[in-house]
């Protein structure tokens with residue numbers, strides 16, 4: 083099992099560190115195949131495999147094969163929106179509260195004691211990757227997976243989404259009955275301002291038990307492209323993103 087990121091000396095923070103704070107990379111690669119510029123990282127990677135053929139006499143012939151890949155990674159991590167379909171559901175409300183809790187570094191009381199927000203369970207945020215071996219100590223150097231390349235931090239995600247039910251995310255979080263009351267009370271005010279965008283509802287394609295909650299629907303004829311256009315507009319619209327900017 084990969085070592086826990088918290089035990090690694092290079093580890094910074096499992097919750098509160100955002101993109102702006104991680105502008106300086108945790109490591110650099112010193113290799114003629116890797117070039118850093120202000121805007122990107124260019125890497126030449128040789129992928130070595132063995133191609134095997136069989137002769138008429140039944141003998142195998144193994145030929146080393148090299149494929150050269152040129153990778154270019156943008157060093158600027160842009161603003162990323164995450165729009166969830168079914169935002170007001172158990173998953174949508176829980177992941178939203180979880181991101182808020184991490185963003186704010188919240189600690190709350192439970193029957194078992196205090197709990198602090200973290201991203202354990204996230205492959206990107208909670209696991210490490212072996213970078214190499216320390217030449218002084220001979221020990222493995224493990225770094226958080228999230229620091230391998232520039233990538234968006236979940237704390238920086240702009241969250242939004244659609245739901246056929248109009249309930250705000252604070253009430254939806256109660257309905258989901260997943261989180262501790264103490265944590266819910268700390269994120270309630272912010273979550274109450276988040277209301278899912280109207281969604282597409284075609285009863286033929288949706289379980290009958292959803293009918294009672296379908297009160298937030300896109301109007302219009304679904305035989306036309308109007309609904310598709312509206313969803314496209316939701317995604318593109320700067321206003322839509324800004325309306326959920328505080329999430």
Ligand SMILES: NC(=O)c1ccc[n+]([C@@H]2O[C@H](COP(=O)([O-])OP(=O)(O)OC[C@H]3O[C@@H](n4cnc5c(N)ncnc54)[C@H](O)[C@@H]3O)[C@@H](O)[C@H]2O)c1
Pocket residue numbers: 167168169170171172173174244245246247281282283284288292295
């Ligand atoms: N909760 C889990 O542990 C879990 C685990 C694995 C997979 N899943 C899957 O993840 C999905 C969400 O799970 P959940 O627990 O949050 O379910 P949920 O029933 O709590 O939430 C689903 C949400 O989707 C909304 N919805 C239904 N039709 C919609 C439409 N046409 N447009 C927009 N919103 C619509 C509902 O109003 C509801 O709020 C489901 O497909 C579920 O099978 C859930």
